[in-house]
Every structure is written in C-alpha cells, then in structure tokens.
Amino acid sequence: MRAGRARAGRIFAVAAMLIGLMTAAASAQIKIGAIISITGPTAALGVGYKSAFAVLPSEIDGKSVSYIIRDDAADTSQSVTIAQRMIEEDHVDAIIGPTLTACDNAVQPIANAAKTPMIATAPLDYDPVKDPYTFSAVQPVSLMVNALVADMVKRGVKTVAYIGFADGFGDQVYDATKTAAAKAGIKLVANERYARTDTSAEAQVLKVMVKKPDAVMLGASGTPATLPDVALHRRGYKGLIMVSPAFLRVGGAAVNGTIAVTGPVVVYDQLPDSNASRAPATAFMKALIGKFGADAVSPFAGYSEDAFLLLQAAVPAALKTAQPGTEAFRVALRGALEKTHDLVGTHGVYSMSPTNHNGMDDRARVLVQAVDGHWKLLP
Template identity: 30%
Template structure:
C-alpha cells in the first residue's frame, strides 16, 4: 500500500544526501593541492637543495597569485633532510601519513631518493626526484620520475667530447656517495663505446677535505690524458682546489653535471679555470640562440629568480622548477589530484619544454630526456662558456 509519509522521508533523506555530497565536493574542490618536498637544504649537498627549495617557494607563490591550479591553491609542505638519507626516509613517511600530500618532489641526492622510493611505491604517490643517478628510473618504478639528466648520460656526453679531442686514456675520480658510485659504474660501462680506457680509478668520501693522494696517483698513471670527476656538493670543489695545488693544469679536468652551478665556481676559485662539463641550458642561458626552444623558459626563470633572491639561479633549482611544472601540467591533464590519473598523465608527457630539456616520457622512460638536452661548457675567465 502506498505510504506518503514513507515517500516523504525517503525524499528528504535523498535530498540531505545530495546536499551532503555537494558540500563535500565543494570542500574538496576548495582544498589546497599539497605539494610535499624533502630537500637537502643543509649539509654537504646544501648548495643543491637550497636553490631547489627557494625555487619551489617562488613558483608556488607565483602560481597561486595567478589563480592556482584548477581553481585550487597550491600548498608546499617541505622538510630539510640535512643531506641525510635516513632523515629523508623519515620525512617521506610524515608527508605520506600525516601531511597527506598529493605529489612529492625531492630527493636532492641519489641516496635520499632511493631511501624515499620504496615508501612512495607502497603508498602509490606520484614522486618526481631531483637526483642524478640512472638507478632512480632504471629499472622503471611505477610511481617514480626524475628531472635531471642521468649520470650515464653525463658520462656519455663527456666521453663524446674527449673522443672529439683525441683523448682516450682517462683517470676516473668518483665520490663514494650514491651519485658518485653510480656515476663510476656508468662511466666504466660506457667508456669502451667511445674508445676510452680508464687508466686510473680512484674514489673519495663526500666529507673528505684533502684528496691530493688520489690525484697524485692519477697524475702518475701511465699515459693519462685527462681527469674525469664524478661527484656533487662540496667534494668536487675540494678536488678542484687540490688539482690546482698540484699544478695539474696540463691534464684537462672534466666534471659531471653534479657541479653545474655558480656556487662551484665560488668554492673552487681560480683552480676551476679550464674545467669542462655537461650542463642543462640554464647555465648558459644568454648564449643560447634566439630560436632555441628552451631560451624563453630559462631566461624567464633566470629573471624571476634574480629579482626575488638577488643572486644567480642554479641548474639544481631548475630541476625543481621542472618537477613542479610537470606536476602542475599532469594535474591539469588529469583533471584533479587522483593519484593514478596524475601518474598516468606524467608518464604520457610529450614535448614539455623545461629548463633541463624537452621531456618526452613513456611507460619505459620516466625521465624523457636525451643527450641533446646537455650542453658542453668550459670555465673561461671565471665564467661558463658554451663549447661548440
């Protein structure tokens, strides 16, 4: 039998449920998009992590001032791991469990990134690393992406330049950190491809203050024609100073992109004169031809960073900017912060022009850069000069 009271009750319940759902949707739409970061703002890797954080802070503010993303503000939640991988792991847990971030950017160093990766994989959280080692994305991890070129690419770009100059006997000096150890492995793996023989193979610790013993052994290696240093942070600057003290200028020094920063020049002083290395376009923004696709991106970043912080930007800050912009682009294409949709959008990124290069990602490539994204530079008169 028809019951009008029952019908009215059901109708009210349906209306209440619809109203509740509408309120929840409105609240969700108004909630900020939470960008988590773990960076090495202090400790040996500080000159990488400090500009990374400053860049994220600057551009989160700029994006919010322009209306946010999909009508929602960005909120940056960041922690300083002090260049300690164990702390990076701990802060990642906090960002996932307590802060409930939508995307994670960070892992200034390879060690920090690899300590974070298992946690984001378990939590199914999109994570864009700022570390250089190829191990970050090879083998491919479902939720892990990266913006810097790999150490393998750096070794290939350096050996390519050496081959062009008739250099085939090289002394390798690498840091025992995650980045340095991986770089050593990759350099060993690709040397033969370019006709390079490693006639010396030395290592140093990231906190070592004197590396003259290793350099002396390399200097006396039979037939050595050049020195290739793989490290980041303060260590390569110590190497460069010791290199100058030992008067090794007749032995050309190559560094990796782990030192592509004006801070390296400041720390190394005159001893850096003549050093060659592969770098993103940002380091030589003014020297890029007018038709270069990256020129507007790097010059705009250069201008914005200088205006805000009254100092030169670094390629490491550029890695952070690319990670943030890739995240925003993926969120827009995903239509929100659904993690799987954002991850899939990142993975399908094509033709994205950043400070580091043009990104073309795929299910098999969670970085999306090729060797053309690297430019070879040399230190001339205390500044960077693009090599032809």
C-alpha cells in the same frame, strides 16, 4: 503534517550535507611535498633546489597549491621518515625529490607502495615498469658522461683517470665513464674516491697524477667537487679536467679551464635562439634572480622547476578523473605524467612512456668551460 515537515527537514539536511561535501571536493587543495637536503654535506645544492619554490605559482588549473618543504639533511633515514609523514599525515598528491641519489633510493619504495607519484631531482637508476610511480627530472648520468667522453675524443684524449664521490652518485658516474671510455677506445687508468664530507682530496690527486692521464673525470657535484679540481691545478696538472658545474663560487679562478656538462639553464643567457629551453630557462632564471640576486643561477633550482612543470602539465588531465587528496587522483596523475610529450623545461625536453619515466635526449645537455668564475658555453 508534522511528520511530513520532519521528513522534509531531514531531506533538506541531507541535501545540505551533500552540497557541502561537493563544495569541499571542488575546492580541494593540491599538496606537493618536497624533500630537500637543505642542511648537511650537500647543503650548497639544497639552497638551489629550495629557492625555486619561492617563485612557483600558487595555482594549477584553478586549484590552489600547497608546497610542503622538509629538510632531510642528506640522511636517508630522515628522508624515509619525512616521506611517510607526507603520505600518511599531509596526504600529499606528489613528491618532488629527494635531492640526493641515496635518499631517492630510500624513498622510492615508500612512494610506490602508497601510489604517490615521486619526481626524483637527483640521478637515479630505476625500472619504471617495476616502480611505476617513480619519475625523474634529471638527465641520466650516461647521457651527460657520453657528452664529455665525446669531447675527449675530439681533443685526442687516450687515457683518463677518475676521481669521484664514494657513494651511489660516484658509482653511477664511474660506471658511465668506464662504459663510454671503452667504446671510444680511451683507457681508464685510475679509480679514486673520496667522501662528500672530506676536507681534502690531495691523496687521490697524487695517485692519479702518477698515472699521467690525458684527462681527469670528476664524479662529484657542488662545493666538494672543488677539492680534487683545485688540487690538480695547484700541482700543475695540464690535462683536461671535466666535472659537474655547481662549484664555481668556491673554485673561482683556481679551476679555470675545467670543462663541465650541464643542463641548458646554467647558461640560459648564452643559449642560441634555436635552443628549445632558452625561453623557459630565461623566464625562470629572471624570476629567481629578481627574488634572490645573480648568485641564484643554479642547475638544481632548474630541476625543482622542471619537476613542477611536469606536474603542472599532468594535473588538468588528472582532475578530469578525481579530486586532489584521493588515491584516484594520484593514480590519474601518474598516468598523465607517463603520457608527457615534448614538454620543454629549463633542462631540456621531456617525453615519457610506460618504459621511460624521464625521456630526455641530447637537448638536455650543453658543454661549458670555467673562465674566471663564470661558465662559458662551448660550441
């Protein structure tokens, strides 16, 4: 009798342990890592990327979500260290970022080796077949540059000069400009570069102005993009100036007339009702402005939001296969991301496939012009 009771006790204990494990699995928390350059030379952009997380939901499909946000200071070595820590210690299910192209390139091999989906939030060239866990929430550089070059053609531009960052992003914009200009019959007459940390681009501007180009393409972003733009205006340049949009706060009236290509979210309140992104961009920006004020409007916040929306749409399918915190869940999450179809974000519409881990089209871009410290949507 005593042996029977003992055996029953052991069975009960095992059953209780199994129930405990099942309960723990059922309540497993989704962990999303975010690698953002909050300090360093791209800090002005990092503020936007980070702000989005303050208004993201705390649950996805009934599962609680934990956001682990870390600053890489725009340093690739720090990006790598953070990614390894997130994967090995925090056991994140996905990574949003990094927010700088060079840092994305550094983290990408680590994320793929660990089978951890990574949604880049800076322009990144990659092969989704070779790097199946890499995705992107950012418009391809060529998509954006093509819009600017098409506008140059309409305005009768015959020559264009280039001034851009001396880094991977600057290279991407230059290469896209060179290709698009050649196809459009526009002659590229200069290729000048400067560092994100430089305090002046006067030398580059002087070299460009000697060429007397009809237009100047600036391959830069954030506050540093104002350096050549303001210098061109100050020296009386009358041609077209085209640039990334995140620099008005510093440039102000000194950059009036500059044309930029950006995602719809930047001018969410000027979009026509027919624009697919109007509703999600408006809802997101109203939440952000309610939290941080009118200056919170930022294309970079929109990239963080869209990366989250992609994960939010993929999680329910992944949960049918496995629980968060496991490799099986990350593998399933990757598969679900790859099947994304017509997901409308603040920057455009995403449709992915095994050979396309971005899937954005012309709906992901609008042309805007600087007018007294504000962006005006162009037809």
